Amino acid sequence: MVDQSAIGRSFTPVTAHVEPGRLRYFCETIGERSPIYRDAHAARAEGYSAIPVPPTYLFCLEMMDAENPFEFLTELDIDLARVLHGEQGFTYHVPAVVGDTLTFRSRVTDVTDKKGGAMTLIAVVTEVTRQDGVHLADMTRTIVVRNPKAAST
Amino acid sequence: MTQASGRSVGDRVVHKAFAPITRHTLALYCGASGDHNPIHVDLDFAKKAGFPDVFTHGMLVMAYLGHALTDAVRPKDIRAFSTRFAAITQLGARLTCEGHVTEFIDHNGEPCMKIALVAKDDAGEAKLLGEAIVAR
Numbered sequence: 001m002v003d004q005s006a007i008g009r010s011f012t013p014v015t016a017h018v019e020p021g022r023l024r025y026f027c028e029t030i031g032e033r034s035p036i037y038r039d040a041h042a043a044r045a046e047g048y049s050a051i052p053v054p055p056t057y058l059f060c061l062e063m064m065d066a067e068n069p070f071e072f073l074t075e076l077d078i079d080l081a082r083v084l085h086g087e088q089g090f091t092y093h094v095p096a097v098v099g100d101t102l103t104f105r106s107r108v109t110d111v112t113d114k115k116g117g118a119m120t121l122i123a124v125v126t127e128v129t130r131q132d133g134v135h136l137a138d139m140t141r142t143i144v145v146r147n148p149k150a151a152s153t
Numbered sequence: 154m155t156q157a158s159g160r161s162v163g164d165r166v167v168h169k170a171f172a173p174i175t176r177h178t179l180a181l182y183c184g185a186s187g188d189h190n191p192i193h194v195d196l197d198f199a200k201k202a203g204f205p206d207v208f209t210h211g212m213l214v215m216a217y218l219g220h221a222l223t224d225a226v227r228p229k230d231i232r233a234f235s236t237r238f239a240a241i242t243q244l245g246a247r248l249t250c251e252g253h254v255t256e257f258i259d260h261n262g263e264p265c266m267k268i269a270l271v272a273k274d275d276a277g278e279a280k281l282l283g284e285a286i287v288a289r
Contacts, residue, residue, distance in 0.1 A: 085212065
């Protein structure tokens with residue numbers, strides 16, 4: 001079971017490229033048809049340098065380009081089948097746009113037991129920076145681990 | 154109180170309904186998001202993990218909520234967007250996303266509004282509860 005000793009653990013940074021084709025596929029999947037997410041001219045008219053990404057897409061970029069998208073689970077010895085997503089947050093500083101190369105650096109900031117150890121909540125913060133070093137955004141997530149019941153005799 | 158943006162506390166500014174979630178939607182989102190957790194697409198895996206069926210990625214529902222939000226406000230005005238995943242979203246769910254202005258605030262020196270967000274299924278059960286901070 002994960003305990004407080006995991007706090008402060010960081011994981012392999014992930015570098016991801018914002019590619020137009022993959023972004024278009026994401027927009028298709030969620031039914032996003034706004035011109036600013038599809039047409040570079042419409043995006044420029046709104047003041048972007050290129051097509052921006054929708055609000056949750058940073059989370060996807062990190063998973064798509066990670067060599068092991070579930071690294072923090074394997075590193076902390078957590079079974080994927082026991083994991084639920086508890087909370088997710090984004091703070092945006094500068095828009096991410098097509099053509100950007102982004103780096104994601106994640107670390108564990110908190111570990112809390114709930115319901116007498118039946119669940120463990122793990123908080124992970126991810127800093128997102130652009131190829132020129134600009135701090136673009138931060139992501140926070142809470143993962144819920146459903147712990148196996150202690151064996152009873 | 155009405156602000157320069159023409160919006161008042163209590164106004165429903167976000168409202169969008171989505172098509173029912175199918176297995177096909179989940180398969181597409183698996184590829185589109187890079188979240189290849191089999192629990193969302195592989196019935197055998199989901200059953201082994203103790204679930205009656207595959208279920209929706211929480212982040213797909215958050216993507217819908219974000220889509221409803223960017224339909225209502227300028228994407229470049231969104232400063233923060235967060236959600237709590239309150240309940241599992243089952244296959245077939247018809248989601249409606251709504252948002253109400255709750256407060257006008259100063260956010261890092263910039264006038265902003267807070268919008269309380271919810272994604273509900275057709276039975277009215279809240280699946281995601283969220284909040285956005287949007288410049289005005």
